[in-house]
Amino acid sequence: DIQMTQSPSSLSASIGDRVTITCQASQDINNYLNWYQQKPGKAPKVLIYDASNLETGVPSRFSGTSSATDFTFTISNLQPEDFATYYCQQYDSLPYTFGQGTKLEMK
Amino acid sequence: EVQLAESGGGLAKPGGSLRLSCEASGFTFSDYTMNWVRQAPGKGLEWVSSISRTSSYIFYADSVRGRFTISRDNAKNAMFVQMNSLRGEDTAVYYCAVSQRSIGSFDIWGPGTVVSVSS
Numbered sequence: 001d002i003q004m005t006q007s008p009s010s011l012s013a014s015i016g017d018r019v020t021i022t023c024q025a026s027q028d029i030n031n032y033l034n035w036y037q038q039k040p041g042k043a044p045k046v047l048i049y050d051a052s053n054l055e056t057g058v059p060s061r062f063s064g065t066s067s068a069t070d071f072t073f074t075i076s077n078l079q080p081e082d083f084a085t086y087y088c089q090q091y092d093s094l095p096y097t098f099g100q101g102t103k104l105e106m107k
Numbered sequence: 108e109v110q111l112a113e114s115g116g117g118l119a120k121p122g123g124s125l126r127l128s129c130e131a132s133g134f135t136f137s138d139y140t141m142n143w144v145r146q147a148p149g150k151g152l153e154w155v156s157s158i159s160r161t162s163s164y165i166f167y168a169d170s171v172r173g174r175f176t177i178s179r180d181n182a183k184n185a186m187f188v189q190m191n192s193l194r195g196e197d198t199a200v201y202y203c204a205v206s207q208r209s210i211g212s213f214d215i216w217g218p219g220t221v222v223s224v225s226s
Contacts, residue, residue: 032209032211032212034212034213036152036213038152042218043202043216043217043218043219044152044202044213044216045216046212046213046214049208049209049212049214050209087151087152089152089213091209091210091211091212092211094166094211095154095166095168095169096154096157096211097154098151098152098153098154099151100151101151101152
């Protein structure tokens with residue numbers, strides 16, 4: 001199974017900050033990686049697909065980059081509605097696996 | 108608008124059974140792979156099962172293989188999962204999700220249905 005190691009597990013930030021979350025795959029996943037946002041009591045929502053492509057309708061302050069098996073998710077100019085939990089997920093091979101999640105909290 | 112709606116959750120005893128349904132609308136259901144993903148209370152996301160467009164390919168996580176059975180009815184725009192031999196660790200919110208962009212990518216999710224397994 002492909003392990004997705006996501007860090008940090010939690011993060012405190014302020015409005016207007018730039019925040020970065022990383023995810024490392026245990027093997028090559030050919031950039032088949034999504035980033036999801038999940039708010040309490042709600043289903044996850046895709047923000048970034050194929051490691052670096054912004055989902056339609058998602059604000060441009062969200063971005064994703066990749067370098068081999070290392071993936072980075074960035075929110076620039078943090079907004080109040082961005083406080084949530086974020087997950088990475090690989091869909092290169094079965095079983096599809098998620099990172100452990102990063103809870104973004106207001107400082 | 109693409110919409111998914113799960114139903115069938117509830118309380119079951121260990122060793123018991125439940126059947127979840129996922130009704131789809133707003134897209135051509137028969138064109139896409141469908142999936143179940145679950146989330147235990149306070150925990151992360153776990154992929155459970157996937158079924159291809161014509162049910163030719165079916166996959167399960169090791170944690171549910173042999174106990175859960177996924178199926179779909181394209182004429183009714185619906186997907187199902189029969190959950191047998193339920194365990195406490197199956198307690199979770201169960202989401203259905205459609206893979207529209209790539210197989211294994213969970214592009215649109217339903218709101219989820221809660222399954223609790225307890226004596």
